[in-house]
Amino acid sequence: MISVRGLEKRYGDVTAVDGVSFEVDAGEVFGLVGPNGAGKTSTLKMLCGLVEPSAGDVTVNGFDAGETEMRRSLGFLPEESPLYDEMSPRGYLRFFADLYDVDREAANERIEAALDRLDLDARDRPVGDFSKGMKRKVAIARSLVNDPDVLVYDEPASGLDPLTTNTVVEFTRELADDGKTIVFSAHDLHHVESVCDRVAIMRDGELAATGTLADIREEHGEVSYRVFTDVPLADSEPAGDRHVTEVESMDDVEALRSEASDGGGEVVDIRTDESTLEDVFLDVTGT
Structure with a gap:
């Protein structure tokens, strides 16, 4: 579960995030959307403990953002996710599993299961030879090697072909069905509409609308x-x-x-x- 209360981020005189509050339950996909400059990226980075808030609180599974135990229970997929091109998917994912002190046998099982679900067969070729869609699948698999309860996905299907996009979106829904808590951010609102249980729309650092798609349509739509x-x-x-x-x-x-x-x-x-x-x-x- 994720709890965000009164979250603020100021960069000098500029307020990027202003009093944002929301909660995400286990098994829920929570969409965070907004135009460029609305404060989404700053919010996601504070949620993952990568940026310190100017005010407010973030807890993930009961741990404050940035705590070691919180990081162990969270998987983050940034919009830009460079890989080690000379490594194979198996080698790359085992490397990250070692960083999380995951038992080798358990790590191998998770890696193979994730790559199976993502339909990635080329597991021993250098990642540098892969297409953008194949690299994105490896990055998604990386977010799962520590078996996190919470996932933060920023533009997981950005720039991918329709078939790969469909695989990624369906996989996100399957993860939620498995009980994962997911924050999902994307510019393609069709993806958000198809996978998210609730959505928050950010504008000028604030939440302008929050709720189920039906609730938001009823309040703001026609x-x-x-x-x-x-x-x-x-x-x-x-x-x-x-x-x-x-x-x-x-x-x-x-x-x-x-x-x-x-x-x-x-x-x-x-x-x-x-x-x-x-x-x-x-x-x-x-x-």
């Missing part, structure tokens, strides 16, 4: 209904052999149903149009 009838209505437009009217509430839908009935017809279809996370993001952040 819903409209396209009602198709087999007779023309006062405000309808032709749609093939039918007629369509767009309204904003179910009360309006019922009013159209009555209007169609009075005209000797009926409602034959209703389609709901909801704001996507991207729509809400653009509205909340003013971008």
